[in-house]
Amino acid sequence: MTNKYLITGGAGFIGSNYAHRLLARGEDVTIFDNLSRPGSEKNIQWLQTDFGRDAFNLVKGDVRNSEALEQAVQDKQVIIHLAAQVAVTTSVVDPREDFEINAGGTFNTLEAARKTGEQPILLYASTNKVFGGMEDIRVREEETRYAYIDHPMGIAESYPLDFHSPYGCSKGSGDQYMRDYYRIYGLRTVVFRQSCIYGPRQFGVEDQGWLAWFAIAARQGRTITIYGDGKQVRDVLYVTDLMDAYDSAVENIDHSAGEIFNVGGGPQNTISVWREFAPLLEEKIGKHIPTDQADWRPGDQKIYVSDIRKAKKLLNWQPKVSVDEGISNLVDWVTKID
Numbered sequence: 373m374t375n376k377y378l379i380t381g382g383a384g385f386i387g388s389n390y391a392h393r394l395l396a397r398g399e400d401v402t403i404f405d406n407l408s409r410p411g412s413e414k415n416i417q418w419l420q421t422d423f424g425r426d427a428f429n430l431v432k433g434d435v436r437n438s439e440a441l442e443q444a445v446q447d448k449q450v451i452i453h454l455a456a457q458v459a460v461t462t463s464v465v466d467p468r469e470d471f472e473i474n475a476g477g478t479f480n481t482l483e484a485a486r487k488t489g490e491q492p493i494l495l496y497a498s499t500n501k502v503f504g505g506m507e508d509i510r511v512r513e514e515e516t517r518y519a520y521i522d523h524p525m526g527i528a529e530s531y532p533l534d535f536h537s538p539y540g541c542s543k544g545s546g547d548q549y550m551r552d553y554y555r556i557y558g559l560r561t562v563v564f565r566q567s568c569i570y571g572p573r574q575f576g577v578e579d580q581g582w583l584a585w586f587a588i589a590a591r592q593g594r595t596i597t598i599y600g601d602g603k604q605v606r607d608v609l610y611v612t613d614l615m616d617a618y619d620s621a622v623e624n625i626d627h628s629a630g631e632i633f634n635v636g637g638g639p640q641n642t643i644s645v646w647r648e649f650a651p652l653l654e655e656k657i658g659k660h661i662p663t664d665q666a667d668w669r670p671g672d673q674k675i676y677v678s679d680i681r682k683a684k685k686l687l688n689w690q691p692k693v694s695v696d697e698g699i700s701n702l703v704d705w706v707t708k709i710d
Contacts, residue, residue, distance in 0.1 A: 381455030448488075656699065
């Protein structure tokens, strides 16, 4: 049966990839996006080229506009809320705008969904930054990376929240509003605390989307700035694996509604930000990459790895794309956009 989907931020990296998947299988898709992010118009053109200009409904709107959202959610069975201000550094420079987009925009989306009276499914892209800097976690420094001493399976959903940075506060506010709208109003919300998602259509910039940014900058011969010592570890998740989790949450909404999932590559798909990524990237692009060094950024975790066992259990989901395969795919796409 065809579902009517609304994707806020649907012209972005994750949104356009998910829209492409939905359109390919015949779903009814509306993209709600203000087209402000670099690459968003290219992503819309990509979708129109593959499926035709009339294959989906494009609403140029802003999640800060509650009336526009209320119109867009009408008759939608599934809402994927991806629209956001996405960078910690930007949130530090302009915390008010960050709050208005992330916290206010998420509240507007929830209210619009609630007011329909139709109980649509609502998936929310949260972030591992809701756990803050995690300074209390015991970490071991190794030659090329940091490693957990006490969390071999990664960080579980039950780990205490600590909204470090304006971005952490604004996204964390949305995270908790989503959970409470399920408890108070019965709205079928699902929260994904996402780690580093990467893949094609990611027009990364220096302060967000680091895997894609490094690949793009390397191809263009730019000098890359490394913040901290480059040993920071992240579990990375290829975008198709994330979309599988979204699909599973929708298909199994009786089990996923009201739940929060830490979603990333897990312990099997980790890489250090530069000490391990640099040799791999240089091998794939075939040249040395020049770098500069800078101080650590606010709230930058030495290591973050998701404990994905809850998602495996409730969603019957696990990552399929390895780090090596995923980065090869990313570099191939970057090469084509040069």
